Amino acid sequence: MNEIYRNEKVEMAPLKEGRLSGYTFAVKDVFAVEGEKNSAGNPDWLVTHEANTFTAPVIEHLLLNGATLKGLTHTDELMYSLNGENIHYGTPPNLLHPDHIPGGSSSGSASAAAERDFTLGTDTGGSVRVPSSYCGLYGIRPTHNAISMKGVIPLAPSFDTVGWMSKSSRILKEVGDVLLHDEIIEFTxxxxxxxxxxxxxxxxxxxxxxxxxxxxxxxxxxxxxxxxxxxxxxxxxxxxxxxxxxxxxxxxxxxxxxxxxxxxxxxxxxxxxxxxxxxxxxxxxxxxxxxxxxxxxxxxxxxxxxxxxxxxxxxxxxxxxxxxxxxxxxxxxxxxxxxxxxxxxxxxxxxxxxxxxxxxxxxxxxxxxxxxxxxx
Structure with a gap:
């Protein structure tokens, strides 16, 4: 059993050259990838839902800017936890120490940051921020509704956000420059x-x-x-x-x-x-x-x-x-x-x-x- 990826073989090539060319990323197993099924961290969800008929726009946006998708990562069951442990698929490893939990629910994405330039997760109650903190990563929960949740399995829509993690603050920033368009100001x-x-x-x-x-x-x-x-x-x-x-x-x-x-x-x-x-x-x-x-x-x-x-x-x-x-x-x-x-x-x-x-x-x-x- 792969404790980081629910499906490591999922791969999508870049659609164009762009700012993120050469970067690879993995996504939490709640993002729609055309032709693939999502588990949302639970085998019963996997068998009761059909394969996706489209790819989430946030993924397409990254592909259009040169990034390569590699892998669907594990999540806590239906994203309703902050621990990162999963009784069905195992617990993704904490990047810093195997005896400690990775944090959830974007735990697989946090673990995958060891071998990907950045990873996508979702953050409702802390599900990007907590695993980033526990695993020694940079991570962002953006302004609510700043990035489309279309093609992403919801938990609590008025709090759900698409977030991302990386070992590099520069890459975290570059992904933000691609996905977001707000003005850059100086904080006083x-x-x-x-x-x-x-x-x-x-x-x-x-x-x-x-x-x-x-x-x-x-x-x-x-x-x-x-x-x-x-x-x-x-x-x-x-x-x-x-x-x-x-x-x-x-x-x-x-x-x-x-x-x-x-x-x-x-x-x-x-x-x-x-x-x-x-x-x-x-x-x-x-x-x-x-x-x-x-x-x-x-x-x-x-x-x-x-x-x-x-x-x-x-x-x-x-x-x-x-x-x-x-x-x-x-x-x-x-x-x-x-x-x-x-x-x-x-x-x-x-x-x-x-x-x-x-x-x-x-x-x-x-x-x-x-x-x-x-x-x-």
Whole structure:
């Protein structure tokens, strides 16, 4: 069993020469490739869905700019996890240490970044940002709706984004220059969010603080009650997830890992009648963060509260990390703002993630900023 690729033989040649000529990329097994079937991380999904009749536009765009597609990578089941472990297909390896989880749900894409120039994933609740942080990669969750989700299996549409990862900040930026078209600006104020940094252990905080000492930053509390924000995010997400996948789950009765099944069961109990009220609360948070960060501002947070947990961590330990992680990832999720994570290596060879969040439509500016100050 190949623990990185669900189908390594999938290959599409470039359609033209372009900026990405010579680069190879792999995609998460939720992107449509004409003639191929997707599993979305679950064998029951694979056998109950037909082969794709078209290729996702985001893939075609990359092919038109010279890149070569090589391989469909594994994902957590229906993208509903942040761990990267899959009971059906195995766990893709963490690039830095085999005893640690890779992070999910774009875990296979994170692992494939070792042998591809860049990889595509999806990010709803952190599924590109978390594996990037755990595996020592650069990764981006772009502005919501900046890149078409056509031909991509949804999870929660008002949060779903197409993201990408790479070992190279330059390549991450070049892919952004191809896929995005927003104006490049200079950021004039950079703020460390006190609340987000409080999740870190002192030693890890020291690593991240040392990494940004080259920047002129201020420190203050910008975000609101993150525990409440994460609950709001999870609830809106859960309602959308059940609306998208509930009928298939009821009719097919697929076999899920216990933790995944528990989440779908919880989603099925949510009151969809609360949805509009919850979305109004989300809108208020968006407006608040837009004002707090500003058009030329950056918010700096840890991508995750720690290094990647070990594979043999207890369910309680894993859930504790997940809860804290969601309080960090929900900031970009609720706001729809772009977030780029930068790898910060510890002395033991494991990685932390340092994240920069800009306001809506500042994606390319963010990518260029990261490449300038944290490039590799």
């Amino acid at each position: 104020n950079i703020t460390i969010d006190l609340q987000g940094w409080n999740f870190l252990q002192p030693e890890d905080r020291h690593y991240l603080e040392a990494a940004i000492n080259k920047l002129e930053v201020e420190t203050k509390e910008i975000t609101g009650p993150l525990e409440e924000w994460a609950t709001l995010f999870r609830t809106i997400q859960g309602i959308e997830i059940w609306k998208v996948h509930g009928e298939w789950i009821r009719s097919v009765k697929p076999t899920f890992a216990p933790s995944i099944e528990k989440r779908f069961q919880w989603a099925s109990t949510l009151d969809a009648g609360m949805y509009d009220e919850l979305k109004l609360k989300q809108l208020a948070i968006q407006e608040y963060l837009q004002k707090q960060i500003g058009e030329k501002g950056l918010l700096v947070i840890p991508t995750t509260p720690s290094i990647a947990p070990k594979k043999k961590a207890t369910s309680e330990e894993v859930e504790d990390v997940r809860t804290k992680t969601m309080q960090l990832t929900c900031i970009a999720g609720l706001s729809g703002f772009p977030q780029v994570t930068v790898p910060i290596m510890r002395a033991d060879g494991l990685a932390l993630g340092l994240s920069f969040i800009a306001t809506r439509g500042r994606d390319r500016a963010l990518l260029h900023f990261v490449d300038q100050y944290f490039g590799s």
